[in-house]
Amino acid sequence: MFLSKSFIPLLKNYPSEAKIKSHKLMLRLGMIKQSSAGIYSWLPLGFKVMKKIEQIVREEQNKIGAQEILMPTIQSSEIWKESGRYEDYGEEMLRIKDRQNREILYGPTNEELVTDIFRNSIKSYKSLPQLLYHIQWKFRDELRPRFGIMRCREFFMKDAYSFDLSDDDAEFSYNKFFLSYLKTFKRLELSAIPMTAETGPIGGSLSHEFIILAETGESKIYTDKRIFDVNHDNYKLEKESLKKLRLEYDQFYAVTDEKIDNKEFNNKVDKKNQLETKGIEVGHIFYFGDKYSKPMNTAVDKDGKKIFVKMGSYGIGVSRLVGALIEANFDEKNEVMKWPVSVSPFECAIICFASKNDTTSIEMGIKVKNFLEQNNIETVLDDSDENFSGKLKKFNLIGIPFQILIGKNPDKNKVEFKEVGNDSKMISLEGALNFIKSKKIN
């Protein structure tokens, strides 16, 4: 991609309406554009990041045997009346009347709809467990949408649902998602802590929020800092192994301000291990048994007995993760952003010196670009007229983790290669390629 042909409408400054760093950076880089209150369009730079996050989330869902479906955004009110949540949900639910005056709504969540799909599809306990997920837009009519895509009205989420015969089986499903979430966030280079959480309007008896640390987070968190040393790589997708994983996490106190009990915190955690900080919720999992299956009469047949299925639900905020990654990785003071290579909009930036009379630098840049692209590295080449130091500042904000700098009189055998945050060095183009490749694998 040539920067001159791309649709990346960069701004010179941060727009004044933005207060937190992800919102500021996303607007400045033209990653998103607000279309109305709390509703955004995703422009190419933002879209690429979101799509890569979506794909990582998808792959990790598939690995635990979850099957992908796609439920519509618009739902009938009927099923919400069956579950009893239609009246309860309040004004955050976007309620609509269609041309026939039927009550419909823009789904704020999908427990009812997926339960309806399940009850029409599965009759025998032999077909259990079933893990279904979808990645779709949701709408919550926030009274005061703010912080860009972190607290907006239309947002993109992965929602998964599990269906089991017994509480014990259901806990196994719950734990599969627990592990899957840890693996997902690790691939995004985020260290997310699972914290015991309130179940809120979803309901149920067991729940964990996955929180990443960020000074700008909306939740205060209280934890034993040794929880960061738990290594989930040692655990397998097996019932007993996953139980041990849960136990290893559960031994460390970790709650948000919704659940904090200061006395308990001080009793359970040595002063030296206490950590009070702020965090951002990026995932939330729930176990709620037959809360929906019972009122919606969703059961399987076993030995002539009707058994209400036991359900859980599992969410990851895909669009929100774009903002969370900025909150975690953007050094605002020094104006340096660095995306994890797994989700960076491009993998390598090629920054060329521009001159009306001398095209040496651009020509060399195109050769580098072709070579990297032939080797499956996604590149963007800055062929604009801007001066070199302006380009460097700009690309430090864009956050592509690797840069190749091509000045006025480029060396023929070596390139100036830089990993954002480190000093640049002169290496062969092959060497740069191999370095980027090695980082992609991690």
Next chain:
Amino acid sequence: MFLSKSFIPLLKNYPSEAKIKSHKLMLRLGMIKQSSAGIYSWLPLGFKVMKKIEQIVREEQNKIGAQEILMPTIQSSEIWKESGRYEDYGEEMLRIKDRQNREILYGPTNEELVTDIFRNSIKSYKSLPQLLYHIQWKFRDELRPRFGIMRCREFFMKDAYSFDLSDDDAEFSYNKFFLSYLKTFKRLELSAIPMTAETGPIGGSLSHEFIILAETGESKIYTDKRIFDVNHDNYKLEKESLKKLRLEYDQFYAVTDEKIDNKEFNNKVDKKNQLETKGIEVGHIFYFGDKYSKPMNTAVDKDGKKIFVKMGSYGIGVSRLVGALIEANFDEKNEVMKWPVSVSPFECAIICFASKNDTTSIEMGIKVKNFLEQNNIETVLDDSDENFSGKLKKFNLIGIPFQILIGKNPDKNKVEFKEVGNDSKMISLEGALNFIKSKKIN
């Protein structure tokens, strides 16, 4: 994938509410499930097909240099008032009031929204042309939704938009999409004819519908049958070449019943070349100049002069194509469906003989499955208790193009391999793999 673990709720019979074959088959195979009038959930079998179509559409858009963005489903009424279409659009537009009593709507199309994005992003003519596209859900509140996903309310579409400085440049952009559509439909093994069309509520001066032949189509079409012999492979993504491509198509009369002039048809087309039949619209492209850019004050600066950008829009019905592929490929009389391998939910079905006492067939099936999956062939293995002939009938409906049949006493060195519609033959497993691979490339 093992069929026993999959979420594919097959029905024994066609549901009585379905009238056309795509609707009948999709319900019977559990590809979709209606959630309310004209609104469907996509279950794994249908979802896989739709996702593969989406990816082919995306790749062909990228090849002509279009950049992917994502606009939200919910739009503000403000921009529709600017263009003057808010009142005109009628009851098919789903109009909503949010909790603050603001008028919002579920986008039935995106000309206004993309124009708004463009005018806030691009100021100089040097940044033209711009081709932007997105793949997103749309809603049209049809009075009588019918025919399953062929005429539903919430549907999945690719919409692209072009922005140019002059009519001549804009025609080049139009022609790029023209070629891209021919290539897209060819990869779906559909022969789609571009037909001169009415511009309808989108407006403008130039328009083509892309129609595939199907007896169950909603449009009557009148054409010179020699149009099917045009080979777009001879043309390149260059201005002059694309003009010639358009001319080659335009020499053949091809219109829908909206535009038929019988006298002209008889004058222009020899009796022996006349074809009157039915078809399904799968794509529609429009050129409408400054119809939106002028009222929405969307201009670029050139030499101090303000020039309203010239726009076109380009749609492909992604969810509708799933149905169109069934209409084109399902032999209802003989109950045989065959997906193009490029979009088939699986590439090879492994059909095993089931016996309580003898697991030879299943074990052999698992070996075949592992071998094919290691070689990147997507398989599904039928490990159910159903009898063998029942399995064969079922898989003829599911439409996976290649089958490996493993009976009671399987041969150790050869497998019974079948391409749907042909006789089966005994070949080595390597041979079967190579055959499937060769068909994937085409």
